[in-house]
Amino acid sequence: MSHEHGPGCNHGHENEGGATTIHVNDANKAPTVYKNIASYLKDEKKSGLKPRQGVLNGKRFDYFKGKRAIDALLKEEYKKISPADQVPQTREDAHKVFNELGRLGFILRVDRGESISGKGSPRLLQVNPVQQAQEDGYYLWIWEGSQAKQYMGAVLLVMIVFAAVLFPLWPSFMHTGVWYLSVGVLCLIGAFFGIALIRLVLYIITYPVLPRGFWLFPNLFADCGVVDSFIPLYGFDEPKQKKSKKSSNSNGSGSSKKTAVVSEKTD
Numbered sequence: 001m002s003h004e005h006g007p008g009c010n011h012g013h014e015n016e017g018g019a020t021t022i023h024v025n026d027a028n029k030a031p032t033v034y035k036n037i038a039s040y041l042k043d044e045k046k047s048g049l050k051p052r053q054g055v056l057n058g059k060r061f062d063y064f065k066g067k068r069a070i071d072a073l074l075k076e077e078y079k080k081i082s083p084a085d086q087v088p089q090t091r092e093d094a095h096k097v098f099n100e101l102g103r104l105g106f107i108l109r110v111d112r113g114e115s116i117s118g119k120g121s122p123r124l125l126q127v128n129p130v131q132q133a134q135e136d137g138y139y140l141w142i143w144e145g146s147q148a149k150q151y152m153g154a155v156l157l158v159m160i161v162f163a164a165v166l167f168p169l170w171p172s173f174m175h176t177g178v179w180y181l182s183v184g185v186l187c188l189i190g191a192f193f194g195i196a197l198i199r200l201v202l203y204i205i206t207y208p209v210l211p212r213g214f215w216l217f218p219n220l221f222a223d224c225g226v227v228d229s230f231i232p233l234y235g236f237d238e239p240k241q242k243k244s245k246k247s248s249n250s251n252g253s254g255s256s257k258k259t260a261v262v263s264e265k266t267d
Contacts, residue, residue, distance in 0.1 A: 037097065042145060111128050214235075
């Protein structure tokens, strides 16, 4: 009986050269429910599953640890976006769902090797012949998700380039509009750098005078929305944390002991 090796089976197939060959199913043909699960796991904000960069056969892939994916399937966030009858209730149920993602060709189990060029660089990945769901295993994403946005972005980019090439043929009112738009953008950029310079000067001036440094628009460079970057209008540095009484008491007792020892030697 013939057997198709895929991410759902627990063994690979060795060819004559000794290399392991694993046939991966087409995830685009998988049921919609599993595409939704994969989309949820690929969304780092919802699932909390942070991917890492690895290299397999000279190409870069995102990979993650199995335990993190199992944890993501058991989160409350997943229950909000999934039908009640499809939510795993136990860790064993989550294992079954995760294993099904492998069988359908969304993920592939790999072994993690050394970094390519030191700490922080992508690691070398190698396909594991035992394709099954394990929490201590590593898995890379084969499925890239819906390509509709990428196609739309490519078409939009071509249209922008084509319109820029035809700029000399634009009517005069469009030329005038582009000029005003470019001047407006430059003014906004200049205003942003001006505010950044002013807040830095104010901080330098007030730092030696005030107990805490003064900041104009303290959230200007924070990771927030445009409006939130200008709220509040001003702020101060956070106060320095005082040392705990426990540590000060221990230091005091230690010094008293040292003093006692010295006095005994002196006597």
